[in-house]
Amino acid sequence: VTELEAVAAMCAGDERGFEELVGLFERRAFAVALAMTRDPALADDVVSEAFLRAFKYRGRLDPNLAFWPWLVRIVVNEAHTAIRRRARRERLTHVLIRVPHPREDPVEAAEENALGRWLLAAIRSLPAAEREAIQLRLMLDMDEKTIAHTLGCPVGTIKVRLHRGRKRLRARALRELDGFLPDSLSLGADRNV
Amino acid sequence: MFDDDTELDQELSRVLKAYAERAAAGHQSVWPRVQKALREPDQRRRRRIPRRWLLPVILLPLLASAGTALAIYSHTSPIVWIFEHPTKPAKPQTVHVYYPPPESVSLTKAADLLGIRLPQIHGVPQTQLRSVVFQGATRRDRAEHVPSDKGSVTLIYRLPGQTVSLREYHSGVGPLVSKLRGSVSSGTGKFKETMSVITVDGSSYEIEENASDQVLFAEWKTLSGVLIVLNGGGRISTPVSISFVTSLLPHIH
Numbered sequence: 419v420t421e422l423e424a425v426a427a428m429c430a431g432d433e434r435g436f437e438e439l440v441g442l443f444e445r446r447a448f449a450v451a452l453a454m455t456r457d458p459a460l461a462d463d464v465v466s467e468a469f470l471r472a473f474k475y476r477g478r479l480d481p482n483l484a485f486w487p488w489l490v491r492i493v494v495n496e497a498h499t500a501i502r503r504r505a506r507r508e509r510l511t512h513v514l515i516r517v518p519h520p521r522e523d524p525v526e527a528a529e530e531n532a533l534g535r536w537l538l539a540a541i542r543s544l545p546a547a548e549r550e551a552i553q554l555r556l557m558l559d560m561d562e563k564t565i566a567h568t569l570g571c572p573v574g575t576i577k578v579r580l581h582r583g584r585k586r587l588r589a590r591a592l593r594e595l596d597g598f599l600p601d602s603l604s605l606g607a608d609r610n611v
Numbered sequence: 612m613f614d615d616d617t618e619l620d621q622e623l624s625r626v627l628k629a630y631a632e633r634a635a636a637g638h639q640s641v642w643p644r645v646q647k648a649l650r651e652p653d654q655r656r657r658r659r660i661p662r663r664w665l666l667p668v669i670l671l672p673l674l675a676s677a678g679t680a681l682a683i684y685s686h687t688s689p690i691v692w693i694f695e696h697p698t699k700p701a702k703p704q705t706v707h708v709y710y711p712p713p714e715s716v717s718l719t720k721a722a723d724l725l726g727i728r729l730p731q732i733h734g735v736p737q738t739q740l741r742s743v744v745f746q747g748a749t750r751r752d753r754a755e756h757v758p759s760d761k762g763s764v765t766l767i768y769r770l771p772g773q774t775v776s777l778r779e780y781h782s783g784v785g786p787l788v789s790k791l792r793g794s795v796s797s798g799t800g801k802f803k804e805t806m807s808v809i810t811v812d813g814s815s816y817e818i819e820e821n822a823s824d825q826v827l828f829a830e831w832k833t834l835s836g837v838l839i840v841l842n843g844g845g846r847i848s849t850p851v852s853i854s855f856v857t858s859l860l861p862h863i864h
Contacts (some may be wrong), residue, residue, distance in 0.1 A: 460814070469645045470649070525633050538627075584620075
């Protein structure tokens with residue numbers, strides 16, 4: 419079954435066509451959701467919700483067009499909603515029951531390289547817009563035009579975000595790492611390439 | 612370290628891709644979840660607030676806001692009342708407006724809050740503001756609201772920071788305020804001699820000459836309600852009973 423056939427079937431309300439599409443695009447959707455949220459569990463939720471929304475609003479999709487560009491916008495919107503909800507929940511739990519936040523991400527903690535852990539933490543501390551642009555660019559190798567389409571903003575905006583994000587990271591590295599590099603943090607110490 | 616973007620990008624890309632690989636390794640297809648959700652009715656998919664959130668998220672804020680409102684209410688003396696126009700007894704509602712006691716409330720401000728048009732008290736022609744200023748008022752504002760057919764509306768205003776002392780007694784039946792004896796200086800509004808006010812239900816108020824406070828009774832025929840402002844900060848320490856004088860005769864003295 420080709421993508422277009424699956425889209426046509428889904429648009430006609432056929433669940434099997436929809437299942438085909440889920441199988442085809444699930445991993446890409448998960449990768450984007452992960453790049454947006456940096457939380458595998460949340461990315462799973464985002465993908466599920468995005469597919470459900472896609473099925474619910476299948477009437478708005480032109481069966482002659484590619485499915486992915488339409489789906490990725492849904493994924494991004496769902497990811498933004500999920501991130502907002504997560505932030506709200508974390509603030510609330512922090513206030514109410516003094517749970518420290520943000521909680522540690524086990525996938526992030528599995529990074530063996532100390533510099534890698536530092537970088538992951540540094541990216542997490544970036545403003546959301548810059549973090550998203552950098553993660554889509556460097557985690558998924560998206561070019562600026564694709565990122566712009568995915569996030570629904572002009573290419574120039576993405577360039578600015580990438581530039582500012584990198585600048586922030588370099589400044590932080592200069593502040594926190596330069597001249598104070600323990601062996602474990604050095605670039606070549608225990609790099610797992 | 613990371614002198615140029617290339618070096619930084621390489622390192623970031625390596626770290627992020629490794630992260631994505633690890634995350635994707637534990638990823639399972641979402642199709643079973645999606646399929647299950649598709650088969651459930653929409654109502655079942657509606658997000659519900661978990662029960663464990665009931666107390667901290669819903670009940671505690673509710674209790675807190677109720678407690679705050681109660682605390683504000685209990686620390687606030689009623690100082691502004693507005694009564695329905697005496698000629699409209701079919702609408703005997705009373706609107707209570709509460710203010711923090713220490714705050715002085717100007718007549719203008721009170722009128723603004725109550726949404727009524729207010730003539731100026733000071734500096735207006737006496738023909739428009741048929742009012743007197745006299746010293747003394749009441750600490751026992753327990754006269755009942757009695758609708759009057761006079762059609763006049765009276766504004767009663769106690770000036771900020773001043774207290775009121777009116778002696779109340781009952782003597783038969785009469786108009787809401789049948790007489791107000793005594794005189795004041797029309798120019799300054801200063802009290803000259805003891806005055807008495809007889810209300811329609813027979814209550815009479817004697818305004819003492821040596822009282823230190825002032826009350827302004829301003830009659831205003833176009834006003835659609837009677838505003839009684841007893842400003843905070845005076846000697847009235849307990850909430851005054853709901854009804855006071857609702858109307859005065861057009862000619863106060």
